Amino acid sequence: MWSTVAMPIAGRRATAFLTVQLSRYSVNTSDTTKHIKMRWKGKGLPEREVKANVGQTLLEVSRANDIYLEAACEGSLACSTCHCILDEKTYSVANPPKDAEEDLLDLAFDLRPTSRLGCQVVVSEKMDNALIELPSATRNMAVDGYVPPAH
Missing domain, CATH: 3.10.20.30 (Beta-grasp domain)
Structure with a gap:
């Protein structure tokens, strides 16, 4: 089971987010910044x-x-x-x-x-x-x- 969380990227304005998928065993990330x-x-x-x-x-x-x-x-x-x-x-x-x-x-x-x-x-x-x-x-x-x- 995955939980998806959008987190602001440190040092960036709120328009830049890093999407993080969390599971019990691994983490997947994708940068949604344009x-x-x-x-x-x-x-x-x-x-x-x-x-x-x-x-x-x-x-x-x-x-x-x-x-x-x-x-x-x-x-x-x-x-x-x-x-x-x-x-x-x-x-x-x-x-x-x-x-x-x-x-x-x-x-x-x-x-x-x-x-x-x-x-x-x-x-x-x-x-x-x-x-x-x-x-x-x-x-x-x-x-x-x-x-x-x-x-």
Whole structure:
């Protein structure tokens, strides 16, 4: 006899679940998370296609795919070092920026009309084939060479 349980995946928003089937003798799992493809480029990175989970932020996608997106504040909406430049289609379908994000973007290097903070953009199915560009530099007040740990 099997019992099926849907459990949220740790570190992910409630849109990502892991279906677990439990029995007395074994456990079967299946990841029900929806995925899309994204392309990233910039900062010496050749254009690269990666898989992104719907519900992740762009910062989480970058960390999961070893793309260096600085994020000095570790995604707490206190800096502008996770600045990303979205293609126009992606910008138009992304969740709208909050006032606090727009205030921080004023401090970002190489600001463009489609600039967003990676910690604030939540991946949706409408973003399939998005192109995310990293600016050539960031403005970080931390000591030169500091690399924040992944979270």
